[in-house]
Amino acid sequence: MKKLFAQSYLWLLLIMLYAPIIIIAIFSFTEAKVLGNWTGFSTQLYENLFAGGVNNALIVAIENTLIIALVAATLSTLLGSVAAIGIHNLRGKRRAVMNSLNNVPMLNPDIITGISLFLLFASLGITQGYTTVILAHVAFCTPYVVLCVMPRLQQMNPNIYEAALDLGATPFQAMRKVIIPEIKAGMISGFILAFTLSIDDFAVTIFTNGTDGLDTLSTYIYADARKGGLTPELRPLSTIIFTVVLLLLIIINIRTYRIQKRKEAKL
Amino acid sequence: MKDSNFIIELSNLSKNFGDKVVLDDVSLYIKKGEFVTILGPSGCGKTTLLRILAGFGNASEGEIRIAGEDITDVPPHKRPVNTVFQRYALFPHLNVYDNVAFGLKLKKVSSDEIDSRVRKVLKMVGMTDYEWRDVNSLSGGQQQRVAIARAIINRPQVLLLDEPLAALDLKMRKDMQMELKEMHKSLGITFVYVTHDQEEALTLSDTIVVMNEGKVQQIGTPTDIYNEPANSFVADFIGESNILNGTMICDKKVRFMGKEFECVDVGFGEDVPVDVVIRPEDVYIMPHSDAGMFDGIVQSCIFKGVHYEMTVLTSDGYEIMIQDYNAFEVGQEVSMIVKPSDIHVMVKERVCNTFEGKMIDSTHVKFLDTTFACAECGYEGGESVKVEIDFDKVELMDNKEDGSLVGDVRFILYKGDHYHLTVRTEDGDNVYVDTHDVWDDRDIVGIKINAEHIKISKSAHDEMAQ
Amino acid sequence: MKWLNKLFTKRSSWSIPYFLFLLFVVVLPLVLICYYSFHDGTTGDFTLKNFEKFVSNHEAANTFIYSIGIALITTILCIVLGYPAAYILSNSSLCRSKIMVILFILPMWINILVRTLATVALFDFMRLPLGEGALIFGMVYNFLPFMIYPIYNTMQKMDHSYIEAAQDLGAGPFTVFRKVVFPLSMPGVMSGIMMVFMPTISTFAIAELLTMNNIKLFGTTIQENINIGMWNYGAALSLIMLVIIFVMEFFSDSDEDRASNEGGII
Numbered sequence: 001m002k003k004l005f006a007q008s009y010l011w012l013l014l015i016m017l018y019a020p021i022i023i024i025a026i027f028s029f030t031e032a033k034v035l036g037n038w039t040g041f042s043t044q045l046y047e048n049l050f051a052g053g054v055n056n057a058l059i060v061a062i063e064n065t066l067i068i069a070l071v072a073a074t075l076s077t078l079l080g081s082v083a084a085i086g087i088h089n090l091r092g093k094r095r096a097v098m099n100s101l102n103n104v105p106m107l108n109p110d111i112i113t114g115i116s117l118f119l120l121f122a123s124l125g126i127t128q129g130y131t132t133v134i135l136a137h138v139a140f141c142t143p144y145v146v147l148c149v150m151p152r153l154q155q156m157n158p159n160i161y162e163a164a165l166d167l168g169a170t171p172f173q174a175m176r177k178v179i180i181p182e183i184k185a186g187m188i189s190g191f192i193l194a195f196t197l198s199i200d201d202f203a204v205t206i207f208t209n210g211t212d213g214l215d216t217l218s219t220y221i222y223a224d225a226r227k228g229g230l231t232p233e234l235r236p237l238s239t240i241i242f243t244v245v246l247l248l249l250i251i252i253n254i255r256t257y258r259i260q261k262r263k264e265a266k267l
Numbered sequence: 268m269k270d271s272n273f274i275i276e277l278s279n280l281s282k283n284f285g286d287k288v289v290l291d292d293v294s295l296y297i298k299k300g301e302f303v304t305i306l307g308p309s310g311c312g313k314t315t316l317l318r319i320l321a322g323f324g325n326a327s328e329g330e331i332r333i334a335g336e337d338i339t340d341v342p343p344h345k346r347p348v349n350t351v352f353q354r355y356a357l358f359p360h361l362n363v364y365d366n367v368a369f370g371l372k373l374k375k376v377s378s379d380e381i382d383s384r385v386r387k388v389l390k391m392v393g394m395t396d397y398e399w400r401d402v403n404s405l406s407g408g409q410q411q412r413v414a415i416a417r418a419i420i421n422r423p424q425v426l427l428l429d430e431p432l433a434a435l436d437l438k439m440r441k442d443m444q445m446e447l448k449e450m451h452k453s454l455g456i457t458f459v460y461v462t463h464d465q466e467e468a469l470t471l472s473d474t475i476v477v478m479n480e481g482k483v484q485q486i487g488t489p490t491d492i493y494n495e496p497a498n499s500f501v502a503d504f505i506g507e508s509n510i511l512n513g514t515m516i517c518d519k520k521v522r523f524m525g526k527e528f529e530c531v532d533v534g535f536g537e538d539v540p541v542d543v544v545i546r547p548e549d550v551y552i553m554p555h556s557d558a559g560m561f562d563g564i565v566q567s568c569i570f571k572g573v574h575y576e577m578t579v580l581t582s583d584g585y586e587i588m589i590q591d592y593n594a595f596e597v598g599q600e601v602s603m604i605v606k607p608s609d610i611h612v613m614v615k616e617r618v619c620n621t622f623e624g625k626m627i628d629s630t631h632v633k634f635l636d637t638t639f640a641c642a643e644c645g646y647e648g649g650e651s652v653k654v655e656i657d658f659d660k661v662e663l664m665d666n667k668e669d670g671s672l673v674g675d676v677r678f679i680l681y682k683g684d685h686y687h688l689t690v691r692t693e694d695g696d697n698v699y700v701d702t703h704d705v706w707d708d709r710d711i712v713g714i715k716i717n718a719e720h721i722k723i724s725k726s727a728h729d730e731m732a733q
Numbered sequence: 734m735k736w737l738n739k740l741f742t743k744r745s746s747w748s749i750p751y752f753l754f755l756l757f758v759v760v761l762p763l764v765l766i767c768y769y770s771f772h773d774g775t776t777g778d779f780t781l782k783n784f785e786k787f788v789s790n791h792e793a794a795n796t797f798i799y800s801i802g803i804a805l806i807t808t809i810l811c812i813v814l815g816y817p818a819a820y821i822l823s824n825s826s827l828c829r830s831k832i833m834v835i836l837f838i839l840p841m842w843i844n845i846l847v848r849t850l851a852t853v854a855l856f857d858f859m860r861l862p863l864g865e866g867a868l869i870f871g872m873v874y875n876f877l878p879f880m881i882y883p884i885y886n887t888m889q890k891m892d893h894s895y896i897e898a899a900q901d902l903g904a905g906p907f908t909v910f911r912k913v914v915f916p917l918s919m920p921g922v923m924s925g926i927m928m929v930f931m932p933t934i935s936t937f938a939i940a941e942l943l944t945m946n947n948i949k950l951f952g953t954t955i956q957e958n959i960n961i962g963m964w965n966y967g968a969a970l971s972l973i974m975l976v977i978i979f980v981m982e983f984f985s986d987s988d989e990d991r992a993s994n995e996g997g998i999i
Binding site: 002003006007009010013014016017018019020021023024027034035079080082083085086087088089090091094098101102104105107108109110111112113115116117118119120122123135136138139142146161171196199200202203207217218221222225226234238241242245246248249250253 | 741742743744745746747748749750751752754755757758759760761762763765766769814817818821822824826827828833835836837838839840842843844845846847848850851852854855857858874877878927931932934935936937938941942952955956959964967968971974975978982
Binding site: 157159160162163164165166167168169170171173174177178181182 | 321322323342343344345348349350352353354355356357358359360369370373374417418421
């Protein structure tokens with residue numbers, strides 16, 4: 001009885017959380033301009049989206065989003081992994097300072113990150129565009145990469161790096177042959193996380209994308225929504241984004257689940 | 268260059284982490300082919316010493332030579348030593364074969380030779396047929412064998428072993444000890460072995476180096492260390508022992524437990540405070556008789572497998588631990604004899620606490636970074652002074668707020684009728700305390716010193732200056 | 734050259750590039766916010782004018798207070814709705830499935846604009862008017878997962894032996910909850926509050942979309958000022974927001990806890 005009550009409460013909340021997305025998904029399969037009118041099943045909106053004929057700007061925005069996410073996630077993963085190894089080997093006060101500094105971008109609301117970077121670029125006279133958006137994305141993604149790699153380093157036997165040196169490896173060889181294989185899983189998780197965060201971002205992008213009309217999906221949707229009403233093509237697009245994010249998260253969760261399983265098996 | 272048969276020469280090594288002195292002027296010379304054990308409690312600096320030898324840490328001062336060559340600044344991957352780590356440190360992403368072959372592959376040895384050498388060492392450590400196993404699937408003992416194989420395949424001049432058996436269970440540990448000893452014999456290379464297990468050290472080594480608080484306490488063969496401990500720390504750390512306060516009356520005559528005893532030690536001077544060590548198996552116990560040197564009543568008697576371990580309260584109020592093949596009942600009156608040659612006399616390292624201090628004003632003195640009230644002593648504010656406090660005048664409090672400074676109990680020595688404690692303050696200074704209260708290792712205590720017990724005299728520096 | 738090699742070999746120095754990067758993209762920008770907010774945009778002199786303007790300009794101050802009100806309501810609703818959900822999710826006798834947890838966390842990872850537009854669509858679909866009601870619904874809808882997750886996480890990590898100890902000492906189910914579970918879950922609630930309250934005040938674009946541009950929240954005010962070139966005033970408003978975060982952070986004092994939460998989202 002108690003369990004039934006608890007379960008129905010959870011489902012009620014889930015319905016509330018998912019209702020809007022499900023409605024969008026359903027109405028992405030009809031042609032009506034106004035959401036809520038069902039004019040029969042059609043994949044026309046999807047076709048429009050991919051044909052690009054209707055909306056070339058939208059396709060460009062999608063491309064921009066993906067390129068920025070890919071570059072930013074790659075850079076963050078490299079920077080974050082190197083940083084994590086460094087922080088892991090720091091002691092005492094310096095480590096505390098690095099950890100708090102690493103937390104700041106995660107605690108800052110997006111708008112503060114966005115405005116502060118805008119002020120930075122503006123006062124240094126840097127023209128805003130691709131580079132600044134990528135730099136900004138690396139800024140808020142890297143801390144998450146550090147957090148993904150850090151636990152792997154902590155679980156690692158602290159002596160294996162030294163063991164490699166002891167057996168004649170140069171520091172660089174020890175890093176490549178021993179440390180990197182150990183933290184690879186964390187780096188991959190960090191990359192996926194950074195990629196998702198970058199695709200998702202709106203607030204930071206809009207402050208750093210400059211005036212040349214560099215649009216990512218988020219800024220495109222924002223501009224479109226402000227013009228009043230949803231472009232019908234956004235319905236299939238939202239549905240696709242939702243499905244992709246869903247898939248990505250399932251992959252990440254299966255990965256962590258497998259790693260945990262393997263760890264348990266070892267014990 | 269000095270011609271010597273030492274393979275390892277450590278001269279005047281010191282190491283500080285910030286203010287903390289981890290190694291304090293350690294010198295150590297190791298002969299080729301020796302099995303040397305560095306023995307000491309955790310935090311004594313033994314692992315730091317080994318790491319400096321392997322090249323993972325730098326000494327703040329001092330010089331290291333291996334086979335006559337100065338390697339003080341040589342990075343670890345260029346040193347002719349290999350290490351077996353405490354928790355094996357096998358590479359988890361490689362299988363047994365690749366772990367063992369790691370060093371040779373880096374040296375670009377031909378794959379045929381790698382193959383034959385890997386097989387040879389795996390056979391040596393009894394791990395044939397395990398080549399392709401995932402190292403994570405091995406038991407602790409097997410992992411340890413692989414770790415040893417991985418180190419010795421490189422044919423180092425010196426093999427360093429950092430508590431290699433600590434993670435194994437008792438039975439496994441005993442077996443591995445024997446195997447290590449065999450391996451040492453057949454390989455003929457120098458082993459430097461670090462452990463906190465005194466029994467292991469006595470079993471395995473040619474030479475034992477006992478360390479405490481970053482200093483070498485004694486270097487000697489297992490027999491020397493056991494029979495002639497250099498000080499009360501070594502006596503307490505190696506084997507069981509009764510350690511008592513005593514006074515050397517004159518050569519071959521020592522007074523402790525309220526009685527005079529004949530001994531074999533000479534050259535201490537007259538009326539010198541000393542520590543007296545008697546091993547529990549060196550006390551002969553018998554039913555009450557006039558032939559005994561001192562009498563007592565049995566307090567407890569426990570069967571230990573081969574012998575019985577008894578505590579006897581002597582008529583003068585000292586507790587003595589005795590091991591004997593015969594059991595005596597609790598409550599029974601007994602008499603005891605100790606042979607002169609079994610009474611080990613050692614110079615006391617200190618007879619009271621001594622600190623450098625500075626007068627704040629004529630009734631306040633600052634030492635151990637804390638200001639204490641003291642009796643009027645005729646010194647002005649700002650003067651440097653020597654502060655002395657007797658061991659039994661330092662009070663320890665349960666609540667750390669009740670003391671003027673806080674410390675934790677580091678080393679407990681039972682002296683028959685009281686405990687001699689070493690209390691480490693938060694700043695890392697030692698305060699020595701005699702007390703009848705029972706404290707546990709690592710207890711956090713408040714340290715209180717009453718004004719009338721603080722003895723102030725002219726600073727040692729001033730005396731020298733004048 | 735030798736010291737350079739040594740620098741590279743010492744692994745702790747690998748944090749240096751990131752440290753410099755953080756100085757450039759985190760510390761320096763925050764310093765700039767402070768700098769701009771205390772300087773006059775036209776003359777470049779030191780001034781408190783921007784803050785005076787905030788206090789005297791009723792529109793910004795009102796928006797600020799209104800935003801805090803909305804954020805409070807959102808936060809309270811999120812606790813009321815989210816706490817029981819987190820409790821049920823973490824209680825193995827009530828909910829065994831890990832998929833449920835993932836389902837609750839999933840919406841966190843969908844673009845906030847997409848989610849907001851979905852809410853607008855829902856209100857359109859149900860023929861409900863957009864306005865304050867939609868705003869609060871939208872905010873709760875957007876931020877509920879951010880409340881549930883940290884509470885769930887603390888409860889999940891809670892040592893079950895505390896509960897058993899309480900039961901062993903004679904506490905009934907309600908007492909166990911009141912005296913043990915609730916106090917121990919407080920760090921999670923504090924994290925949740927931080928993750929809901931601040932974003933509610935600071936988001937922009939969301940409020941306009943949900944209210945057909947009728948209601949503005951503080952984040953929007955800041956954004957508008959930056960957009961029309963009032964950098965100094967915008968920076969001052971940002972600084973006010975930063976101070977609130979700092980104060981809240983100081984009182985919640987659960988840095989580490991949240992840090993581990995966020996690392997564990999995936």
